[in-house]
Amino acid sequence: MRDYADELAARLPEYTVSLARTPDAERALVRAAPVVTGNDIDRDLLDRAESLALFACTFAGTDHLPLDALAERGVTVTNASGIHAPGIAEQVLGSLLTFARRLHVSWERNRRGVWRHVQSTELKGSTVTVVGLGAVGTAVVDRLAGFEVETIGVRHSPEKGAPTDHVFGYDAIHEALARTDYLVLACPLTDVTRHLIDGDALATLEPSSVVVNVARGPVVDTDALVAALRTSGLRGAALDVTDPEPLPADHPLWTLDNALVTPHTAGHTPEHWPRLASILADNVRSLLDEGGSTPLENVVQRG
Structure with missing residues (x-):
């Protein structure tokens, strides 16, 4: 500073x-x-x-x-x-690749000295939905260009168009979620987006989906997210923001192997x-x- x-x-x-x-x-x-x-x-x-x-x-x-x-x-x-968009977008890409390649699983086994095959997937051919197409969301879409993925944008005014392959308004978010493998949240916190990703939204996603939140913690219903992660209703979540924030030391998110939490630092380079x-x-x-x-x-x- x-x-x-x-x-x-x-x-x-x-x-x-x-x-x-x-x-x-x-x-x-x-x-x-x-x-x-x-x-x-x-x-x-x-x-x-x-x-x-x-x-x-x-x-x-x-x-x-x-x-x-x-x-x-x-x-x-x-x-x-x-000003934070390049750093946040890079962290989003890192999160997507971590779950696609299951690097977090390999890292955990590495710490225990366990040589064991990890079945990964490819980001190629998946569908990435980006909610919020401001500076951060646009930077994420730009960096996805070389990965041969299908992109969906969700924004307040879909009539403005988007740099994504498809664009939806918030009123059609469930249609977008039903087609989503990786969900990236990069929207502002408003009355419309508060708890936008609630239990119903998480249920619309396939259990193999991953949620990446670099927006604001309350965009996601934390209790519903924890429940989905615990019951295999969701493959994983990468959270740079949480609700509450800071995340208490005894919060269940810390105990989940399929949750990656960083302390709101994605853009701090x-x-x-x-x-x-x-x-x-x-x-x-x-x-x-x-x-x-x-x-x-x-x-x-x-x-």
Whole structure:
């Protein structure tokens, strides 16, 4: 984080305040800053931000922010959408190949020194359904291009088309699930997508299917998922996000051999900080452009 903040400070002196590097005693700087960046900004700090024009959230999701208060103050909000996509997409591919080639089984036997044949399958010829076709979902589809798989996209507005072989709306998700070997969840958490993958959805999938969740934990009904994994109603699940999160040490997901859990780190590579700095730097230049000819990137809410 410090490398990113130092780079940004060098490029944009005296204009941007990063909450990631600003200790409590120095947060008075926020009072005069036109741009503030960080994971969050609380209402007390926002009340002191008299000159704030842009809050650049370093997360892709902004549902945790006081968006109503920011709107009341005329502050534009941007997010970090897209900066994590390459890393997350690579982890998705790793998860798909892990289950296709059953590498997790070989790894477990390797730890015990057991030389025993593992019957794997091929990703080729399977159907991969990607729910959510934003930056992450699109990056996943792009990386599947060389694997000779059929792809299905599920999105809020299917009339927009998709880079997949087929596209469905959320209202037809069961039709997509019935054709799915690998289900990748890369959608935002909304009223529509909360528990989108519930017991009924999991029952629609073939027992040989695998679920990969890099979206948000509550997109999946955790209890229903655990039940499906325990009863062979599902071959496996790779979860970079969970509900609850963090996942308690005594949670049953930790005990399942067919569940791979990572602590919400799929997109956390060193490369995402330079990407974030580039977006922020371009947006600051746009604010400084009095003619307003350059639009802001990644706008979530205009002030």
